[in-house]
Amino acid sequence: MKFLSVLILAIMLPSGLQAAECNMAFVHGILIAPDHIRILQNNRTHVQINADQQLFIRGEWITLAEADTALLQQYSQDLRKFVPEIVSIAVDGVELGLSSVEAMFTGIGSKAQQAEWRELVRETTFQWMSRFVRTNEHFYLAPQSLQELDYFLNDELKPQLDNLARHTVGAVWGALRDALRHSDNNFERADSQEWQSVGQLVDKINLGLDAKVVEMETKSALFCQRMQELDQVEQALQQRIPALKSYDVLALKD
Template sequence: MAFRHGILISPEQIRIQTSNRTVFQINHDQDLFIRGEWITLNPAEQELVRQYAQGLRKFVPELVSIAVDSVELGLTAIENMLAGIGNSSQQQEWQALIRETTYQLTSRFVRSGDHFYLAPQSLNELDAFLHGELKTQLKDLAKYTVGAVWDALRDALRQSEDNFERTESQNWQPADELLAKINSGLELKADELEQKSVLFCQRLTELDQIETQLQQRVPQLLAYDVVTMK
């Protein structure tokens, strides 16, 4: 699913925009204006407008929520794996990178209180971010992680030339216990996100169907197909 036009949502209005110009809008979830002209609607058409407006209000922000939560889930897994590895300076560096990555993702969508804007190209930009900037950052993170693990192993080997044993002061956590601890929390969140995503796609498909019905009753809207299936 994708959004072909920009969507500006406020408590009183929903504006559909092309090149920063409003092509049609819905006021108070009931009054439809196309290029500034008020469109007379019968009760059935008004109900479709209401359903369409409320669907946009609910699912456009939900899309951003799913995207952000999914990326944060992956970053949390990385952060958990890094716990206890490296010195304090390296830890701070990794945490700063994770915070910056999360900020770069969330800043791609404009949201202020009850006002929300999603640009038509935002989905493409998100895809480019995930496969471009984020991938590069995670490669750097992985490089630093390998270096930190090697340093920890080298330091441990230096402690004894004859054996490599855990001392009481080291108190290392077995790898299988560490992975089990990380996975137990991540699997619950991943399952929740998967269920949320499936439901979102179903509801967005329903919204596309409502939009199609509305276009059939108001042919002027055929030129502005907002919700599309790719």
């Protein structure tokens, strides 16, 4: 039933259609932590909001009027609701694929081979997680638009996970064949099982990623609206605190 629902939604919603219509983008990196929010540029913190009500710009504490504090609190709480949701969609997709790959070589091959395979997975994870980070209650989103997030799920994550799965699982079954060479029957069984197992793994990964793509597509219009509303709050805050105008978090992207 779950698969059927995903399939129906996928047919109803052409890939990337909703996200492509939104030209809003995050133009600075955002780090959400339980006690603060940081707005980053080139990995350096330029704006920090503590406890949703204290504002620091380039390390300087900004004295706020009561109305300014109320607007800052609204802005901060909106970011706290929104950014983790976007990050989680991307991270869930990555973790789903990588956990499926890692499960295949648990307990197989020598320690050196396992270390090599895990290093390959770690390298792949690092490349993706420089854009999306979820660690306990900490969330990081790199500068990007909704369209770029849609592209990541549709056109970047899928083929790279496919290649990783085929490379790693092929190596795993290669190790098994080496271990089973003493028996021709076992060798033949392992050899014929290789492609079936790789195909099953790739199908499993793609099915899970398709669900994340559909989730992204169904939420894209809502996400775009929330970004526009958040941008309005940001602009109102910038009118009251002109020093913030240099640190647009949200903007229209050409």
